[in-house]
Amino acid sequence: MLKITPYLGIMVLIVSLGGIFYPKLGYFLLLVFATLMIIAPFRGRWFCGNLCPRGSFVDFWLSPLSRKLEIPSILRSMWIRVPIFIVLMGFMVFRIVQTQGAVDKIGMVFVTICLLTTSVAILFGVAIAPRAWCSFCPMGTLQRVAGRGRYMLRVDKEKCIDCGKCQKVCPMQLPVNEILDKPDCIKCARCVEACPKDALSF
Ligand code: SF4
Ligand code: SF4
Ligand code: SF4
Incomplete structure (x- = not known):
């Protein structure tokens, strides 16, 4: 299985x-937007x-600096995520319209968005947990909606011994071994690798 690498994080910088x-x-x-939108309808997040690249950045570059606290459930709430999505996308479209098609100015709008969201990701990543930003990132929310129910993590409760190892490694802090819909699972498979009983699979 393809795995996220620390090198991808360089693209953020x-x-x-x-x-x-x-x-x-x-x-x-x-390119990032097009790639995730092609993949999401088949494989969710x-x-x-x-x-x-930002996932790599927070996982590998930010993680050593993070306090690694519990991600507050409010950050996963659609009451927070939808307004953030609307404000950020609205801001981007508004700024692009203002450029009147100038190539460099449009590029600078994307750079500004990247700088802004990376700053928030760093702030939340250090103060709370590396993937705190990914709990409400507009692109994560979009993939969640586009790919809900796709490529889901399966739990074999017959094999599970409730050791909790899967929960410990889950970067999104999900209830991994519970038989629940997990639309914010990012399919990193760290839980699958950590499970001593082969109780998890996709
Ligand atoms: S939630 Fe956003 S920043 Fe995090 S990995 Fe997904 S697209 Fe990247
Ligand atoms: S694959 Fe497993 S470890 Fe990764 S986000 Fe999903 S539940 Fe968490
Ligand atoms: S690591 Fe495997 S055995 Fe342990 S709680 Fe998770 S699913 Fe169950």
């Missing part, structure tokens, strides 16, 4: 910081756990 000097780097966000 290249786009956020390099984009200030070379705004066309911002168009990388379009798989992109988040296996290919997202």
Whole structure:
């Protein structure tokens, strides 16, 4: 299975910081958006756990600095996620319209979005948990809606001994071994690898 690597996280710095000097780097966000939208209807939030550069950044680069506390459930609530989605997308569209089609200016809008969201991800990642931002990231929410019910984690309760090892490794802090719908599962498979009883599978 393809696994997220620390190297992907470099793209966050290249786009956020390099984009200030070379705004066309911002168009990388379009590639990210297109990729996740192609994958989501088949595999839900798989992109988040296996290919997202910011996912890599928070998992590997931010994790050593994080307090690793419990992610407050309010951050997963649609009452928070939908308004954030609307505000961020609205801001992006508004700024793009203002550029009147200038290529570099549009690129700078994407760079600004990347800088803004990366700053929030760092803030929440350090103060709470590495994947706190991924609990309400608009792109994660979009994949959740587009891919709900796809490529779900299966739990074999006959084999499960309730050891809790899967919960400990879950970056999204989900109730891994409970037979529940987990639409925010990012399909990273860390729980599958950690389970001593082969009770988890996709
Ligand atoms: S939730 Fe957003 S930042 Fe996190 S891995 Fe998914 S797309 Fe990337
Ligand atoms: S439930 Fe398993 S696959 Fe899903 S996010 Fe948690 S550790 Fe990853
Ligand atoms: S790691 Fe496996 S055996 Fe342990 S609680 Fe999770 S599913 Fe059950």
